[in-house]
Amino acid sequence: MARLARRSALLLPLALIAPAIAQAQTTEWQLSDESLVRFECAGQEIVEAAGGRFATITGTLRADPANIRVTRGAVEVVMASITTDDSGWDAMFRRAPFLAIDEHPRARFSLTRIEGPEAIRAGHWTRVQLVGELTVRGRARPRTVPGRLRWVRPESGPERLEVRADFGVPWSDHRVQVPTGWTRRFAGDHAEVHVELTFTRPRRG
Numbered sequence: 001m002a003r004l005a006r007r008s009a010l011l012l013p014l015a016l017i018a019p020a021i022a023q024a025q026t027t028e029w030q031l032s033d034e035s036l037v038r039f040e041c042a043g044q045e046i047v048e049a050a051g052g053r054f055a056t057i058t059g060t061l062r063a064d065p066a067n068i069r070v071t072r073g074a075v076e077v078v079m080a081s082i083t084t085d086d087s088g089w090d091a092m093f094r095r096a097p098f099l100a101i102d103e104h105p106r107a108r109f110s111l112t113r114i115e116g117p118e119a120i121r122a123g124h125w126t127r128v129q130l131v132g133e134l135t136v137r138g139r140a141r142p143r144t145v146p147g148r149l150r151w152v153r154p155e156s157g158p159e160r161l162e163v164r165a166d167f168g169v170p171w172s173d174h175r176v177q178v179p180t181g182w183t184r185r186f187a188g189d190h191a192e193v194h195v196e197l198t199f200t201r202p203r204r205g
Contacts (some may be wrong), residue, residue, distance in 0.1 A: 026070055029161055029199035031059035036196050037077050042168075043188025050093075050186040052084030061111075061199045063161060065151040066119050068128070075197065076108045089186070098171075098178050098187075104138040114149075122153045130165060136174035143167070147195075158200040165195045 040051035054077035061073035079101045082093050094101055109132055116128035125148045134143040147165035154160075170190040171178055178187045 025067065026062040026064045026072075027201055029061040029063055029201045031057065031061070031075070032160075032198040032200050035059070035198050037075075038194045039169075039191045041186060041188040042190055042192050043184065045184045046188045047185040049188065050084060050086075050089050052082060052089070054078065054081050055083050056081035057197075059197065059199070061161070063199070065122070065161070068114050068116070068120050068126075068149065069118055071114045072111060074108060074110045075195075076106045079105055079107060096183075098176050098183075100137060104136075107137075108135045109133070109143070109145075110135070115144075120149055120151050122151045125150045125164075130163075134169070134174075136169060137176050139174040141173050153203065157203065159203050161199045161201075163195065163197040163199070166193065168192055 035057055036053055037057055038051070038053045041049045056078035057075065058078075059073065059075035061071065063071040063073070079099065080094050082090060084090055084093075093099060109130075111130055111132040113131045114128050115131060117126060120126045128147055128149055130145040130147045132143060132145075133140050135141075145165050145167045147163060150160075150162045152160040152162065168190050169192075171187075172189070178184055178189065
């Protein structure tokens with residue numbers, strides 16, 4: 001009994017520090033310029049959907065492919081960098097009262113954890129759930145987004161951690177009040193977002 005008590009006393013501190021050890025193994029990954037965030041407006045009243053991309057994206061990530069669940073990070077898009085196939089739409093979105101870009105210049109997804117396998121294998125896509133908080137027009141809402149991850153380790157050059165995700169953003173979730181009539185015919189009641197992010201770090205041995 002005494003031996004069991006001593007063993008338990010040794011295991012308890014190890015259990016308490018294990019998460020800290022895992023966290024310490026994460027490293028910082030840099031967002032690559034090849035990353036993109038696209039959108040397309042959607043809804044029942046759509047006649048001609050507006051769509052495009054955001055030219056300015058910033059992001060940070062701390063991750064360890066051997067323990068992907070401890071990943072933390074954030075990605076932001078600069079709302080004024082919206083770019084569509086129509087310069088008129090670009091100007092309209094940038095000054096639209098329902099987006100209030102001057103007051104809320106950025107949209108942000110903060111990643112708090114990843115649900116899925118503990119580790120990801122190099123060169124293989126892995127399905128995961130990206131759990132965090134989405135902020136649009138200053139209103140933050142909890143979101144869980146289905147996504148895919150791939151860890152790439154080329155023979156030369158930096159390692160890459162690639163993220164792919166598709167999800168909808170209902171305007172009402174973020175108090176985006178799109179006017180009825182003509183505006184809803186291209187802005188609809190939500191946006192479908194497609195994300196392709198690439199993060200890099202110097203290759204390890």
